Amino acid sequence: MTTTAASEKIGFIGLGLMGHGIAKNIVDKGYGLTFLGRKNRKPAEDLIGRGAKEAATSRDVAAASDIVFICVTGSREVEAIIRGPGGLKEGLKKGSVVVDCSTVALAAELKEIGVDFVDAPLSRTPKEASEGTLDAMVGAPDALFARVKPVIETWAGRIVHIGDTGDGHRMKLLNNFISLGYAAIYSEALALAEKVGISPPRFDSVIRNGRMDCGFYQTFMRWTLEGDRDAHKFTIANAFKDLTYLESMAGAAGIANPLGNATKNSFAGAHATGPAEQFVPMLATYIGKVNGVDLMPSKDGKKQTI
Template identity: 65%
Template sequence: MPETIGFLGLGLMGHGMARNIVEKGYALTVSAHRNRAPVDDLVSRGAVEVKSVREMAERSSIVFLCVTGSREVEALIRGKDGLKAHLKPGSVIVDCSTADPTSTVALAEELAAVGIALADAPLGGTPVQAAEGKLSAMVGATPETFARIKPVLDTWAGAKIVHLGGPGDGHKMKLLNNFVSLGYAAIYAEAMTLATKTGLSPEIFDSVLRGSRMDCGFYQTFMGYTIEGNREAHKFTLANAFKDLTYLESMADAAKLVNPIGNAVKNSFGMAVATGGDGAADYVPHLPEYVGRANGVDMTPRKLRT
């Protein structure tokens, strides 16, 4: 029988992913959380709206989750009217969130005991790439589960799909990936603040790094705010970045690894979230403004100054 897909978490990334799933021929069930606009759009494209997780579970053979983190994933799976209680044996849950691998492994074992498979397939890319079906996916799953879900992943992960190993391995790799990218962000923010405080503008800083060996795709989207004034150049919140780095710390602790650089990067984002009025809503490329405020330097992009 053809797979029937449920999708929970229609935010910046999830909406584009779900749109590709339904537009490429899969029966899709969705549910609203706070924002009705993505649900209305998907229903107009052929999706069916349900009012509860239980109803979605009863209609779906594969359910995708694209929510904030492990706490939300655990609630959707373990809740009284959640997925574990109402999915049929033989169903699959695909967690596309960035989550704590320790939680993922525990959930996979718990679900396997009732005949439900769990795969973790965290994302690489931006909301624009989600809408275009050009994300990448880092997948942790048994070989059998991976083979089953891959045709659905293909609808939205047109850039790259890598099967890394068993459940939990996708989330481990995602945290490592985010550590590297957010580490870049913390370095760029501090380096530009130091440059500004010593008389070198961000534009001068960029004129040297852009096109050099230090340039990369992440650098260009990060600098889209400071240089171009584009507030939405990279729509990943400071709060989510900080959350991911706390998961990295947990992963390192579980492995008994000393990670001073990881903690330094975490503290840079923690400072922004703790001290800024919009710290939970601002995006990663806005970090230089927070580092600047802590050092008496105005890092507001020149194009946005009045």
């Protein structure tokens, strides 16, 4: 199939916290979009109002599209979307492309039916997804990258071509290892600080604007300091999942990963105690609790809840 960027028909599956913002930008910037709806009708109705079309099955999305984006939680979901009854494989045409924005790859299986696979995992939050300024780490051969880049540019402000298919996912795991490692360190440091009489605001007054400050620190701290639960909307469940993938990648590479395992264990405890909708900055509250200190923030004079 020979197409130009302007003629590509786009499919989208996964209208979650990140996916709706991505899909919105694709259709707003001129691409015909067919998407798979979900029980939460608000994102679907928004996209329909912008001119997108809704499909009943993943197969129908594939049949209507040249490039299909998947933005779901992890490997089981992606495998079901591609392989399951009414799945993408039943509707994909030879020459189509599947772009996976999560953290899993099925390139070899799709190659057998003449379909290319691109991994383009994301970084940042739903706020940047809506604004079209996400970071994307893309794994694809050069020619395939050139084909999908114009579409990715509709929702990403920073696109890095990491290497061949699979390299984007590997880089995403490394990126999340660093950010989630920061989260585990910040959480333990805040708990220790509180235990020895240094409050979160006093702790922050030293770190903020110093050499140890960074954008991730600032969004992470907005929960503990301000009670802003939406500052960094990446769930603890997804963080734990990515750290288990990192552990598997390290094992396959034959490298010791003690800091990755320690970070994973910090999130494992928070994930096990729930609730499911906890976001990454709330790790500090959990680490505080298991160490006998109260890091639950207040907002407008009232203690928050998770």
